Each structure stands twice: as C-alpha cells, then as structure tokens.
Amino acid sequence: MPVFMYISRHKPDDCPAFHEKHRKSTLELLTTVDALTKKHGIKLLGSWTDFPEHIIYWVFEGTLDAMQKLQMEPCMMAWLSWNTMERKIVNKNEDILEMLKKAP
Numbered sequence: 001m002p003v004f005m006y007i008s009r010h011k012p013d014d015c016p017a018f019h020e021k022h023r024k025s026t027l028e029l030l031t032t033v034d035a036l037t038k039k040h041g042i043k044l045l046g047s048w049t050d051f052p053e054h055i056i057y058w059v060f061e062g063t064l065d066a067m068q069k070l071q072m073e074p075c076m077m078a079w080l081s082w083n084t085m086e087r088k089i090v091n092k093n094e095d096i097l098e099m100l101k102k103a104p
Contacts, residue, residue, distance in 0.1 A: 006060070
C-alpha cells in the first residue's frame, strides 16, 4: 500500500501556540485523527513537529482515494485553511532494499 508523507507549514503568526482559533483547530484535528484514519482505512505511521520551523510531518499508509477523502473531512479542511501542505509518495527502506536486490 502506498506511503504518503505530508509536510504542513504555517506562518509564525498563525502558530497554534499563539493563535487561539488555530489552537482549537489543531486540537480538534489531533484528537480526531485516529478515528478519521480508521474511518477511511488509513494508517497513521507517525507525525512529528519541528516547532521552531512551524513544520509538521505526517506519514500515512493508504490509498490516494482514501487520503483525498481524509482531506475533505471538515476538521481537516478547517486546518488546511491556514496551513500549506505538500504530499509526497515515499517508499519504505525495506521496499527499496528488495527492489535493489532484484535490479540487474
């Protein structure tokens, strides 16, 4: 199943640590993300925040269709209204290892 890395960024002025509306939006997303991923058949492999850079890294396993449906959830839409997001399809190192072993 495909693995997606989402890289989210926000401006310092929009940081949930200092902006009450965005703090509420972030809290709602973080408290519902497990239920939402389950609803769409997605697995959250991990998430990390680079606080000084205002960047959040999310790694999910699921189909592109499921990921798009997750992005349409109201709390995700609200969160995306003040964050920019890049989506990258990435490979697990175990998969790369197997591919390299089979290379001519």
